[in-house]
Amino acid sequence: MPTEPAPDDIKAHSDVNTVSTLPPTTGPTLKDLTVIGVIIVGVRETSVWLMGLWDHAELGNLCGLFLLLGVLILLRRWRGLPVGWVNANALFMREGALAFLPISGGAILMLGLLGAELWPFLVVLVISTLMPLWIYARLAQHGLRLR
């Protein structure tokens, strides 16, 4: 007789037409926020420190991303990912724009400094955004229909 999947186990759930898993049903708990926060900070700082030993501290963030991804994939196969972690992380991701707000401020100033490059710059930006958007959508629709 099939057993009931554990409710806090991410691999136990299936949702047709989704690539992410569970939609958040309740807000993340303080415990989940703390655990996932400590994991992210720990992995990032360790990764930057390790890459710093090889004089490539600038690779620390990306290496931290790959390191955590590898660990979480193994954890998911072994025990499943707690849904609370995914929900807590979703909150961090939603508010992640705060992290690049200071740099983005400089972006607005940069627009004024482009001078003669402004119009070609905008032409490249518009074409290279809208053309792929349309092409990717057409290709994805075609490919998913064939399924």
Added chain:
Amino acid sequence: MSFNGWLQATPTWLTLLVAYAVTVLAYVLGRVLNQRLPAIPAIIWAVLLLMGMLAGLHWPYAYYLQRVQPLFDHLLGYVTVALAVPLAAMRLDDLPLRMMTALLTFASVTAVLLPVGLAYVLHLSEPTLLAYTTRAVTTPVALNIAAILHAPAALVSLIVILSGVIGAACSSILLRKIDDERAVGLALGLAAHAIGTVQAWQRNPVAGRFAAFGMAVNALLTAIWLPLVYLWWFKTR
């Protein structure tokens, strides 16, 4: 008292505190304004408010950035690492994997080659060319790649944000004949990253999930191959 005189008279901790407070206040107000006027992304509101507040304080941007950068560099790192969680939680059982792999690879490569090729044809400067390489990558990852490529961070940020706004704003017209929400979401995530993903969520939850998937995988793929190609290119030149 002149600005320099005021700065010298003010304790460092106080200027730091004001700089952080201004950033958080601009962000919170940006979120509030975005709820009132959803057509304009929260990050755009927040940037405009931040620049207005800095002008009100008579703080040069360079001074402000110097104050806040150490802490926000850490935050940017955490947001980058946090992308691993939704990627690890994805289910791929229901998807045509070969088709998805081909599409994601095609998207990752063309998202770099198309803008850089166009910028080269239009004789834009080398820093601008480098900044265009990360056009389709979400900002936290784009800024990390920019550090490796020595591309100007502010220009990278400008390109990523503006392309997200353009893609999200034009998507309803451009994609009106696409009736599969999964395809719409995937295209928005791949071409207009975070801002496009928000737009996809507003359109439909299925589109939103596919957009998040497209954005995260594109960031991951580009973060792997682009720095390697760049380093190889400069070694062989």
